[in-house]
Amino acid sequence: MKLPIGIVGDIGGTHARFALLDEANMPQRLQVLAVADFAGPVEAMQAYLAASASPAPSAAAIAIAAPVHDGVVALTNASWSFSRERITARLGLRKLLLLNDFSALALSLPRLPAAELRQVGSGSPAPGATKAVLGPGTGLGVSGLLHHAGGWLPLSGEGGHCSLAPADPREAAILALAWREFEHVSAERLLSGSGLPLLHRLVATVDGRTHVPLSTVEIVARAVAGDDRQCVAVIDTFCALLGSVAGNLALTLGARGGVYVGGGIIPRLGEIFDRSPFRARFEAKGRFASYLATVPTYVILSPAPALLGAAQALAACEGCR
Template sequence: MASASDVHLPFPILIGDIGGTNARFALLLDAFAEPKQFPVIPTGDFASIDEAMQVSILDKTSVRPRSAILAIAGPIQGDAIPLTNAGWVIRPKEMLKNLDLADILVINDFEAQALAAAALGDADREQIGPGTIRPAASRVVLGPGTGLGVAGLVHALHSWLPVPGEGGHVDMGPRSARDEAIWPHLETIEGRISGEQLLCGRGIVNIYNAVCAADGRPADLTDPAAVTGAAFAGTDPAASETVSLFATYLGRLAGDFALIFMARGGVFLAGGIPFKILPALRKPEFRIAFEDKAPHSALLKSVPTFVMTHPKAALSGLAAFARAPRNFGVAMEGRRWRS
């Protein structure tokens, strides 16, 4: 077993959730303090994460963090880590020197969301449909936002073990007659329709354009907010169908991952979109698609599904890990840099 000094990062700890569109930060003074939150930072407003952290965080507090735990949207390989859906490249060795830090740990952003699935209480999530959490059972997090993140959370050896990956890029295919009419009009990537081609911001527009093309009507809406806004206002039938299909496709994929991880501890929807389309997820389509997994429909009926309603769930997960890292089996090899 690693010693306490090998596992714990020194306080104060700056924790950050770095997405494709926004970066969220908080400062954890010690293991008992509540995180001090900072304003959300649009990633496009700064040339680098070092500049963003210096100008927006370090210049605005007298507390000097000794270490940082950063959850980023992208694979972590080597000493230069590009974000998948943003222009920043994270260089931890340079950050140690530039920001006067002693210790930096970089993990996948959906590892942080998976940690949050173990850390959040009832007040920070809304259950959709039936099912009961089994306390030490595996969990899954799916996060439609700028992209589609997926992570598992497995309980073993008295620890929660986050399992990151690129699950948002699995194949998706048509199942219904309506799907068969829409599918030929969906925008593909090298001939593939992946989960992320449907279940993210641009996926909403992709579905909307395909619905309009299948019906031979003009696609008047060009951004996700316009589509969801028109759907809930009832002003555009194609937009209404788009949001319904989005909920259906999200239910299908969530059910697939529930089976993969045997997620009797629950499936958690994170990211910016599920909270915004909660009224659609409360309708039957999401759970019907989630449970429609013959011959295992009865199993899926027992698995609870939740929307994370905490505004900064990933930071909550990072804070839980920072306070008690031995409760979580977060891999550090190749992802931790010290001065």
């Protein structure tokens, strides 16, 4: 590989992923760093470049788990706060593109190989139709991809912060408990790595079980092992609620090109997710159940798909500064 001129990054609330771009504009030399280990993105990128023995790149595209506007950017679920000017000056970049992490993830969808996707349920993608993506990681990201003039346009929004709605009396009881603690209960409040311990406590209360505090990693591990009934019940509830949110997203965007599920939690569930209520709840939209039955849903298995989307965005961004 020749000396790189570009670097791409995907910065979430817990991890920051970086890669160098090769001559074909493909990410190489992936490295995952802990956000908590660094004061900000400049320090993390400098550590990555030093470990890679790479010269300073001239261009960068950084996908960020936060709204991206001019001025200062602050991560939604971590303490990093930074500006475009500071990154450009400290790293000596000629071109810097900052974009929402799920906009980058959306851009990767047409380029993901079949081996990095696992379909859950039925349905087939309509050619050229809108695609949707959501993913519970530290938070809950949401985006979409629109086909226009022979290319793809990603959406940039904060759909994870839309209000969460119950679909049955048990979920209504869970949400009622959450509303006692929070004025607004968003989808991200419960459907995320940061929200899973809260959901674990609420489900225990509604189901009349003793609550033993557990971390997100412990809840997922115990559910996958199948040796903790409470954790299994929590993950089933998690997947059911996520299915409802995904179905809403598909209807809102008209995502007949498919709904893709990314993030750090769902791929770790493996076949448990496939057997969960997710797909049934995705389709459970009354008169539009038959419409959603034709829309495929996929789990993204790629280790760093947002980097692929960031590379695509950088290559297309002639006006980046």
